[in-house]
Amino acid sequence: MQKSAVLCGLGAYLPETVVTNDDLAEIMDTTDEWITSRTGIRERRVVGPGISTGDLAVRAGARALKSAGGEPVDLVILATTTPDHPCPATAPFVAHRLGLVDTPAWDLSAVCSGFLYGLTAASSFIAAGAARRVLLIGADAFSTILAPADRGTRPIFGDGAGAVVLRPGDPGEPGALGPSVLGSDGSLRELITVQAGGSREPLDPAEPDQEGRYFTMQGRSVFRHAVARMTAVTEEVRERAGWRPEDVDCLVAHQANRRILQAVAERLGLPMERCALHLDRVGNTAAASIPLAMADAVGRGGLLPGHRVLLTAYGGGATWGAAALTWPDITPQPDGRERASEG
Incomplete structure (x- = not known):
């Protein structure tokens, strides 16, 4: 029977700085009522100076690995639209910081669909026997690419990272x-x-x-x-x-x-x-x-x-x-x- 990818670890990280709708109303033409009625968003987290997407990814990745029992993985996929640099990819340095020596790692860019694209890719690697345990991270610092006064985008997006660990298992078991x-x-x-x-x-x-x-x-x-x-x-x-x-x-x-x-x-x-x-x-x-x-x-x-x-x-x-x-x-x-x- 072909193996399925099974979710066995989950981790999350949000940066510490909270920006409320009232905070945004002080610096742009908007109000809490305007934002909430159109989006349902009341506050968001944003990265501070010197904090990058990779920093968020490391935090979430470490927590997912711990949740999965701490066993090493043999593939890292980072879904992001806001990499630390145009070149090289961010994932290899994330893997390095997580202590994953010589582990293949690559970035995936599909914007808000990136995690699902990565989930399908990770599942395919496992089903094909090309990987046994995969760390998939979705991380973005969208606040770094938003125009400061654009009320059509800045109130909507926040920064953060979430990660899962996948292992091979049976199609009918929980997590498959x-x-x-x-x-x-x-x-x-x-x-x-x-x-x-x-x-x-x-x-x-x-x-x-x-x-x-x-x-x-x-x-x-x-x-x-x-x-x-x-x-x-x-x-x-x-x-x-x-x-x-x-x-x-x-x-x-x-x-x-x-x-x-x-x-x-x-x-x-x-x-x-x-x-x-x-x-x-x-x-x-x-x-x-x-x-x-x-x-x-x-x-x-x-x-x-x-x-x-x-x-x-x-x-x-x-x-x-x-x-x-x-x-x-x-x-x-x-x-x-x-x-x-x-x-």
């Missing part, structure tokens, strides 16, 4: 990943983008305020496409898993905004009380969103051993995906508030 489906549509690349900084439009050192250096998003179009794609791909995964809507115990969706989650849940026939929701306290943490939401749901009692779980996300590219699993009996290491630092 079920079917997954991924998709993309490059014709929608301009809906969610940072135009400058790549080879097509390099940054110009003579223009510190170069147009295109910050993250931009076409909110209304993203809402429409996200709801349609997340609903369709999640329905496909549910059907492949052989589950009815009433069989689903928890939907863990990428925490884009509350309106998107409500629309997707309604179309899937799921009540909101069966949806993991913590964006009110952390915002949209991009690639970190799903593992952070899982850790929060476990802590609140919303995810219990044996629960049938659907994961779904939509991100820039455009990219989207969904996956199914039965929740295992694991205890995530908490997010904590201690300071992350390099070294």
